[in-house]
Amino acid sequence: MSLNPEHRLLESFLAHTRQPADPQPLKQICEALAGVQRDEQMLPWAEKGLALDPRSRTFVHARARALRLLGHHAQAAQTWIDHATLDWSPLFYLGRLGRDLYLGGNVELAIAVLNQAIQQPEPDNHPDKLRARKWLAEAMLSKGDASGFTHWLWRNCADSGSYRHSDIPMWNGQRDLRGERVLVTHQMGYGDQFMLFGSVRHWREAGAQVMVTCDAAIHSLIEASLPDCKVVACARPLALFAPCDDTLLPAIRAFAPTMQATLLHLPMLAIRDVPRPAPYFPAFLRAPAAQRERATAWAHTLRAQHPERKRVGVFWDCAQRHERTMRSKERSWAGLRSLPVESLERLTLNPEIARRVQFVSLHHPAAEMKSGSPRGNVVHYAPGIASFADTAACIEQLDAVLSVDAGIANLSAMMGKPTAVLVNPTGEWRWGRHSTRSPWMASAQILRQTTMGDWNSVMDLAAAWLSRH
Template sequence: MTIELEQRLQSVAERHTHNPHDLSIIWEACEILSALTREDQMLPWAERALALDPHHADFRAMRASALNLVGRHAEAADMLAHDLSTSGESAIYQLRLGYSLMMAGDLAKAIPLLDEVRQIADSTHVRAEAESLLGQALLKAGDPRGFAHWLMRSHSGDAYSYRPPDIPEWTGEPDLHGRRVLVTHQLGFGDNFLLAACVADWRAAGASVMITCAPQIHQLMQASLPDCEVVSVPSPMQSYAPLPEAVQASVQAFAPDLHATLLHLPLLKACHAVSGFRFQAYLRAPSEKQQIAKEWAQQLRVQHPGKKLVGLFWDCRQRHMPELGSIARCWAARRSLPLEMLDRITTNPTVTGRVQFVNLHHPLVEAQAGTPAGDVSRYLPGIFHFDDTAACVGELDAVLAVDSAVANLAAMMGKLTCVPVNTSGDWRWGTRGTTTPWIEGATVLRQTHEGDWDSVVQDAATWLITQ
């Protein structure tokens, strides 16, 4: 099917060359790109159409969407604001504008607009999406009250979670003494590493906790949460999925009287703290994996005497997976550091004279991530699951990782962590300066222009030299 669509797209492009004023040809090209989940590539086609018909609503919407996908959020916001002022469109246009403003960093405008949309929207879906985005915007602004709104992501996005029947959901009560709470996981590995730090708050409030997690992180989470029961279960593929039969016996034996999702975890503390909320480091590899890593690190330090060991992670795998859709793929691409930019770090003689780098990518994705230039070691015991990654990270002096599960892992291990981010980085990395209000000790290096990593690479080299 993909080959057939590619052939059709090539044919449409040839027809457009001979008849550039035919909007139906341009429309067909956009339909094919949508079928190929390459909506970001609609941008030049939409602009060709708008050159012929500047007020065409569908092509204007396509252009705004494509601008957001490639990170040109301020341009998308300007376009949507103009369309909203001239057409008087409903809440859906306000929602799109609020998203673009938030991603462009204009939180002063985004927050009240998204708050208005969630109150006036007739559609349940639009209302849920607006509240989820409002939560993200507040969190970007460093306001922990955003967690209460971000919870709505369970209803608006892809934050699927299990929902066991006949177990009441936690409704915010702060005193949990004597309560047995089942926490079901959702979102990605990085979110699990970050948000599960809040389990300590639930334990301090008196709760006994059973938490589910994906098999890839089970050993790591079990070692890191010794006071909890940690259950391995595949991630759910739909909202409110029933618990798999394989774990139902364990859950019944635990006998929970409350259920919460991963997104609920920060609320216990955040709803009582307007400022000063921090995620505290807690992750650690299993002891047997720690010993293996210690022996490996000792050998590597002998080979590179006097040098610091620094882990590298630069490529988000999702950018190579078109089946995930254009939003996930484009977001992963924008978060990834191009290999040629990484090479400027790994071949910088001032840096390499002081640092020995270690590749933190899983061996199965190295072919897609590419091989950096210079002398970059591998973790020779092998990275199979995240407990191996954690064991390796535990023996390093620092980690340089783009916004990814590895960056969250290193930060939640308390490891010196430097995170290069794009112009609209995730809320957890803050919005300005080299720090984040959410994670103590993490250094954030920010793009000043979308796609331009030059200054970030220079700052990363300086960070590596001065640590």
């Protein structure tokens, strides 16, 4: 069989047409679809395979994976339950079942199952146990349980690259940080950094002097927002425990840290605080002065043109869904979070809303060219959005923001701006599970789908939310 993934897929399909009663070509189709990052298309082939071989773990796994990528999480969980008697590794089985139970909304049972998974005898650094801890953490955090951060911290050993300076001891959990100089190294995405850097305040209140690293794309924004910290830009770490970037070393030597922490450590400081910090992640982001000056002039002109309208930022599309080279998981999840332009147009083409609201696109121009632009009552930020500092400056001049579950929602909420976050029934843990409020950020109002993919009811909620703001 060909080594080229696309050729392998075609050859597997041809083999199936010649031998439709043989499950082996169907297994090869599923494997080839995974090889070309089209795992979400495995569902019909996995179901054909199960019809031929009902006890095949390969087809069960492929079916559950495809259902999850398509957003059918409860069906994915039921697939595992229906095939519980197969010869699974308990850790593998419990972790996958718990994950899909959580994503499907059965959070309490998911937590119980995932707790069973992490009690299995495999070592703590076993990949399946680390995955189970991640999903256990997020299930707990979705309920507002801060002790979930203890499990989330294990991502430093799993799927989140991190820096490790060999000469600086890692924070050991001490609460009194008076006299300490803490180097906090970044990781994960922009939205995670926007939210988790809010915990720097807890470390400063505990007495620490803090130096943080961040992605270059958000450096000026974070530097303006943490004026009492040293903020340095560097590349995001992609490997576990990577040595600190060479460009960082002079700044580290000048700061002379006494201990190190990663971004994932930041929320750990307050998990036992009574009363709990409210909000847990306090708003702190602010635009740099130069961008703020340009945005103020733009807003003055816009207000003069439409003094009777409120200005509401809109962000509707997650760019990852357009990147065919991305893994199926990231691409599919971005698609499930994105709002179709035609759904947004229920708001932007509504003449009653247009009398009260002026929408402003918060998309980078290059991203909007991929996502499509809504018709109707939408203007663009005239100074231009070239960086997150520009986006933050624009948001500061708005009355509110309407955003899908993306970095912009985190940015707006962590600026303290009234933010309506449009989420699917699964959503990220930070938006909670059933409530209309985030358990972690004070400014976020959650407008949630009741059925995966159905944005109509969410647009009705958004229209009502706009009428209140």
